[in-house]
Structure formats: structure tokens, C-alpha cells
Amino acid sequence: MAKRDYYEVLGVPRTATTDEVKSAYRKLARQHHPDLNKENPKAAEEKFKELSEAYEVLADPAKRQRYDSQGYRGVEGEFGPGGFSWQNFTHVGDLEDLLGGTDFFQAFFGGDLLGGMRTRASGIPFRGNDVEVALRLPLSAALHGTERVIEVPVQGECQDCRGTGARNGTALETCPECQGRGQVRRSVNRGAAHLITITECPTCHGAGRRIKEACPTCGGSGILRQARKISVAIPAGIEDQAVLRLAGQGTAPGTGAIPGDLFVQVLFEPMAGLRREGQNAYTEAVVPLATALLGGEARVATIESEAILKIPAGTQPESQFRLRGEGFPKLRGRDRGDLFVTVHVQLPEQLSGGQRDLLQQALGKPAGAPARRPTLFGRRRT
Ligand SMILES: [Zn+2]
Numbered sequence: 001m002a003k004r005d006y007y008e009v010l011g012v013p014r015t016a017t018t019d020e021v022k023s024a025y026r027k028l029a030r031q032h033h034p035d036l037n038k039e040n041p042k043a044a045e046e047k048f049k050e051l052s053e054a055y056e057v058l059a060d061p062a063k064r065q066r067y068d069s070q071g072y073r074g075v076e077g078e079f080g081p082g083g084f085s086w087q088n089f090t091h092v093g094d095l096e097d098l099l100g101g102t103d104f105f106q107a108f109f110g111g112d113l114l115g116g117m118r119t120r121a122s123g124i125p126f127r128g129n130d131v132e133v134a135l136r137l138p139l140s141a142a143l144h145g146t147e148r149v150i151e152v153p154v155q156g157e158c159q160d161c162r163g164t165g166a167r168n169g170t171a172l173e174t175c176p177e178c179q180g181r182g183q184v185r186r187s188v189n190r191g192a193a194h195l196i197t198i199t200e201c202p203t204c205h206g207a208g209r210r211i212k213e214a215c216p217t218c219g220g221s222g223i224l225r226q227a228r229k230i231s232v233a234i235p236a237g238i239e240d241q242a243v244l245r246l247a248g249q250g251t252a253p254g255t256g257a258i259p260g261d262l263f264v265q266v267l268f269e270p271m272a273g274l275r276r277e278g279q280n281a282y283t284e285a286v287v288p289l290a291t292a293l294l295g296g297e298a299r300v301a302t303i304e305s306e307a308i309l310k311i312p313a314g315t316q317p318e319s320q321f322r323l324r325g326e327g328f329p330k331l332r333g334r335d336r337g338d339l340f341v342t343v344h345v346q347l348p349e350q351l352s353g354g355q356r357d358l359l360q361q362a363l364g365k366p367a368g369a370p371a372r373r374p375t376l377f378g379r380r381r382t
């Protein structure tokens with residue numbers, strides 16, 4: 001494949017300033033990022049690499065000058081025998097906010113490089129922490145869903161300095177040691193070998209700028225601990241202990257950092273006498289003997305209020321009835337499950353003489369009336 005002109009690759013004129021080169025690269029890198037081109041990742045990777053190679057040369061005044069005067073031959077020596085590789089790319093920092101934590105970079109940058117990339121200048125993790133909170137709700141909230149505003153303890157960017165740590169976000173100056181590049185080159189002669197190492201600038205830790213005057217609000221860290229109010233939509237039908245993920249609502253340490261996620265675990269308050277199993281609910285009702293024998297009605301507590309259950313005559317103890325549509329909906333759905341009611345029959349403990357006679361008349365004498373009265377002895381041991 002013929003090597004394309006670096007200016008052409010980035011679509012900038014030969015007179016472009018370093019800032020123009022940078023913004024062109026960022027724009028194209030975002031467009032051709034392999035993670036965003038899932039249908040043809042291989043081609044996107046190639047394109048992305050080509051862009052990065054061009055940027056590597058044109059963003060560096062010395063390399064750019066050699067490229068301008070000698071063409072590719074002038075910079076070839078910077079790269080390995082196979083040409084530009086990701087190991088030669090020294091501008092990962094310029095793309096942190098675009099690429100941080102993506103699978104693509106994990107694939108190209110092994111352990112150390114990735115570790116370096118994930119740690120920002122000030123040693124703050126590049127991706128913010130996830131935050132977990134529990135949210136207690138009445139069971140009825142699972143019926144229609146609800147919305148709650150919760151206070152989440154998060155670390156966030158200091159608003160006064162916009163995360164820079166400098167007073168008003170402007171009291172910054174170009175790092176005198178690296179002249180704003182964020183990296184320093186060291187050349188070491190080891191016998192015949194001449195080694196050039198590029199390391200993060202120790203003064204600004206790679207930021208290229210340093211704080212001239214610290215922000216009084218955050219003391220120069222750019223980060224504030226705050227209680228953020230976040231509105232959480234609870235979908236109907238959500239199960240107990242389910243966890244909702246609110247992407248990007250976790251901790252966001254500083255400018256350019258990817259915020260962590262917020263995880264909200266829903267815990268339903270138990271409801272006396274009612275058990276939930278998926279979409280169905282189970283409860284119990286006690287009816288007097290007369291109702292079981294002759295039929296009638298029973299009041300049953302439902303999830304939200306109560307219902308009248310018709311008890312047919314001759315209902316046996318422990319019969320189960322179904323109240324259709326009195327259960328819980330499917331997640332984000334509307335059709336509700338059922339409420340099952342187990343009916344217990346309460347027997348009178350004592351009968352008056354008249355009641356006994358009437359019952360005997362109606363139901364007949366118990367078969368084989370006892371000849372001897374047994375005494376309650378107790379339970380047999382096993
Ligand atoms: Zn520096």
C-alpha cells in the first residue's frame with residue numbers, strides 16, 4: 001500500500017498549526033474509532049492507525065520539520081523496522097477522553113502502557129469509581145413503577161475551577177520543564193548504543209500545564225466530594241433486590257475523566273401476609289365455618305388496597321382462590337399476574353347445647369359414637 005501524505009491523511013493544509021492538526025486528528029479519531037465501527041473493525045483499525053501515525057509526526061515540531069524537508073525518510077527512523085506501531089505512539093494522553101478504558105486500547109496497549117494511560121497526571125484514576133446505593137421502597141411501587149430522587153455521595157469535578165484545580169480554571173501556566181508537551185526525552189549513551197527514552201514529565205505529570213494559583217474551593221485537586229441528587233426511574237414489575245445501572249452517574253474525577261456508574265439496588269419492604277413470587281402474589285384469608293358451609297364473602301388485603309372474595313357454599317379448608325390481575329406486572333409491562341388466596345376455615349371452639357342439637361339434626365350423629373372417652377396423652381416419642 002502506497003504511503004499517503006500525512007497532511008492528506010489528516011486533511012489539513014501544510015500551513016496548519018499544531019492546534020489545527022490536533023483538532024483534525026481528534027475529529028477523525030472519533031469518527032474512525034474501531035469501537036464505534038463494529039461492522040468493519042479491521043478497516044477502522046487500519047484507518048485509525050494511519051491517522052495516529054500522521055498525528056505522531058505532525059504534532060511534534062521536530063518530526064514535522066524533518067518530514068517537511070525529507071518526507072517519510074526523515075521520520076522512518078522513529079519507528080521500528082515494520083514502520084509505525086502503537087508502541088511508537090506518544091500521544092495517548094491526547095485521546096484519553098475519547099478512548100479511555102476501551103477494549104481497543106486494551107488490545108493494543110499491554111499491561112504497563114495501559115496502566116499508565118489509565119492514571120491521569122495527578123494520579124487520579126482515569127475512570128471514576130462506581131457508586132452503589134440501596135433504595136427501599138414499598139411493595140406497591142412495583143405495581144406502577146415510580147420515580148425517586150436519591151442523594152448519592154460522589155466525588156465530582158469542582159465547579160469553581162472546572163476540575164483544573166487552578167483558581168477560576170484559568171490560573172494555569174505552561175509547564176516550564178516540558179514546554180507543554182507533557183513528556184520529556186532523555187538520551188543516554190550506553191557504549192555504542194544511544195538510547196532515547198520518552199517519559200512522562202515529572203513536573204506536570206504529563207499534563208503539559210501546571211497550576212499557577214490553586215483553586216480555593218477544592219485546594220487544587222479539582223475534585224469535590226458532594227451529595228448529588230439524582231432522579232431514578234423505577235420500572236413497574238421490578239423484582240426485589242434488582243439492581244439498576246445509571247451509566248455515568250458515579251464518581252467523575254476531573255476534566256476528561258470518564259465517570260463511573262451508579263448502581264441502585266431496589267429493596268422492597270416486606271408486606272405483612274403477602275408473598276411475591278415473580279408476577280404472582282400469595283395471601284391468606286380466614287372465614288368462619290358458617291361462611292364456608294353456606295357461602296358468603298371475605299375481605300382480602302391486596303397489594304394496594306383490598307378486594308372482596310366470593311366464598312362459594314361448601315368451601316373446603318385450605319382451598320385456594322385466584323383473583324386475576326391482582327398480582328404484579330411483568331418488567332416494564334402492563335399485564336398483571338394473579339393473587340392467590342388460601343382460605344382457612346375457623347371452627348367454633350365451643351357449641352351451645354342448642355347448637356349441638358341442631359347440628360346433630362342437620363348433619364346426623366357422628367358415626368360410631370365413642371364408647372369410651374379417650375384422654376389426651378401427648379405425643380409419642382419417635
Ligand atoms: Zn511538564
Ligand SMILES: [Zn+2]
Binds near residue numbers: 223
Ligand atoms: Zn476547584
